[in-house]
Structure formats: C-alpha cells, structure tokens
C-alpha cells in the first residue's frame with residue numbers, strides 16, 4: 193500500500209470502541225459551509241436501550257457527509273459507541289455497488305457478534321441533490337420539466353431511494369428482535385407531496401417521496417419482528433453542508449451541522465414505538481406525507 197494511503201488510514205483510525213475499523217480519508221463536507229401497538233413497554237424511550245446494561249452501537253451510513261459526520265461527532269462526544277460507514281471507509285459502502293452494502297452489513301454483523309454488542313440505532317445520512325452522477329454527467333435541481341433528464345433522475349433515485357432500500361434489506365435484520373431500537377432515514381421536507389407548493393426539484397422531491405414510502409413500508413415489517421422498534425423518516429432542516437451550499441440564499445435559515453445533529457439526536461432519543469412509520473422534522477414535528 194502506498195505510504196500516503198496508509199497515512200490517510202492511520203490519520204482517520206478511530207481509537208477505542210472500534211479498534212479494528214479503519215476508515216479511509218476525511219469527511220467530504222465535514223467542515224463545509226453549507227400506527228401502532230400501545231402496551232406500556234412500547235413507550236420506553238429509545239435512549240434507555242442505548243444507555244442500558246447491554247452497550248448499544250449506533251451505525252451512521254453516510255457518516256462522511258456534512259450531517260452524518262456531525263452525528264458521529266455528537267454521539268462520540270456523548271461517549272456512545274458509533275461506527276461510520278461510507279464510500280471512503282473500510283469496509284466501503286457505495287450504493288453504486290450493491291455488493292458493498294451487503295459486505296458492509298456482513299462486516300457489522302461479525303463485529304457485533306465478536307463484541308457481544310447490540311445495534312440500537314441505524315442512521316442513514318446519505319443523499320444526493322446536485323453534482324456528478326454515476327455516468328459522469330452533472331445534475332442540478334430542475335427548475336422546470338424542461339430540465340428533466342433520465343440520467344439525473346436515475347442517479348437521484350439510486351442514492352436517495354434504491355440505496356436506502358438496499359440498506360433496509362441488509363441492515364434492518366441486524367437490529368435486535370426485542371428491546372428499543374431505531375432506524376432513521378434522513379429524508380427532506382421537499383419530498384413531502386402534501387407540502388409541495390413551489391414545484392421544481394423534480395428528481396430530489398420524487399426520490400425522497402419514494403424513500404418515504406419505503407420507510408413507511410419497512411416500518412410495518414420491522415414492527416412484526418420487534419414491537420419496540422422504530423423506523424422513521426427525518427427532515428434535518430436546512431443545514432450548512434455541501435448539499436445545501438449552492439442554494440443558500442440571504443435570509444435562508446441555514447444551521448451548522450452540529451446544531452442539526454444535536455436536534456436530530458434529541459428527536460431520536462424521544463421517540464417511542466408509537467411513533468414508528470412516521471415522518472418528522474428536526475424539532476420532532478410531524479411532516480405531512
């Protein structure tokens with residue numbers, strides 16, 4: 193291995209809870225500006241499961257993105273065990289390659305078994321709004337149907353809906369069969385059909401709406417495995433990351449990723465099984481589908 197690559201690995205090696213895990217490279221945008229059963233046990237706050245006697249692990253997919261990295265930082269600062277996975281970690285998780293999703297899940301399963309740990313939180317912080325698509329073309333949010341392109345639509349669905357669906361297939365079975373646990377998928381308010389008053393952003397809106405339906409559907413299947421599990425779509429608010437940076441306008445309230453991460457974790461900590469299958473924002477408010 194070239195010395196420079198080894199230096200990158202060593203530079204990002206997380207000491208402590210996951211000494212065997214070697215993330216590669218640095219965060220992409222880390223510093224970038226930019227219905228239910230109702231018995232009593234199912235209202236246990238999720239944080240109880242995380243801080244209980246069996247140490248729980250949080251896995252952040254897209255942990256090298258702006259919000260994902262802030263979530264990893266915030267959880268680490270709370271002394272919680274956290275594992276970030278993404279396109280530049282080892283193992284790699286890249287939606288362009290389905291086998292990488294399966295391999296990353298298999299790695300996680302082995303690590304959980306070796307450490308006797310429980311996966312109590314799965315946070316999916318991946319997403320795509322603009323930039324280079326898998327075919328090398330540039331995609332921007334569409335202002336009109338005149339700008340619709342099969343390539344941009346395909347890539348948006350790949351990253352915002354199909355990738356998270358593969359995560360559901362390979363990672364949701366790793367959640368415990370009993371006890372509080374949560375799977376949270378970062379969506380976007382613009383994916384709300386009921387809230388769409390402005391139009392535009394066809395590919396992003398439609399792919400996030402697809403994600404929302406996938407989350408709702410998975411929540412029903414997950415509840416059959418574990419009546420205390422929560423599966424949610426979350427809108428993080430407008431956050432200063434690479435994703436939002438080109439669209440930040442004067443007067444638009446853009447919050448630092450650390451603030452968004454703290455708010456999202458507060459929402460996750462307060463969820464109960466009665467909330468599963470829902471779509472909420474960073475303040476915990478229900479977002480219309």
Ligand SMILES: NC(=O)c1ccc[n+]([C@@H]2O[C@H](COP(=O)([O-])OP(=O)(O)OC[C@H]3O[C@@H](n4cnc5c(N)ncnc54)[C@H](OP(=O)(O)O)[C@@H]3O)[C@@H](O)[C@H]2O)c1
Nearest residue numbers: 220254256257258259279287318319380430431433435436
């Ligand atoms: N920022 C906002 O204002 C805002 C508002 C509403 C909703 N959201 C949502 O919040 C989530 C996080 O957004 P963000 O602002 O943190 O964006 P970001 O900084 O651009 O991070 C996006 C993440 O997605 C990962 N990703 C992109 N393509 C991928 C692929 N093919 N396979 C696997 N991972 C891939 C990126 O990996 P790399 O690190 O390797 O590039 C990165 O970790 C997204 O779902 C976004 O839609 C954000």
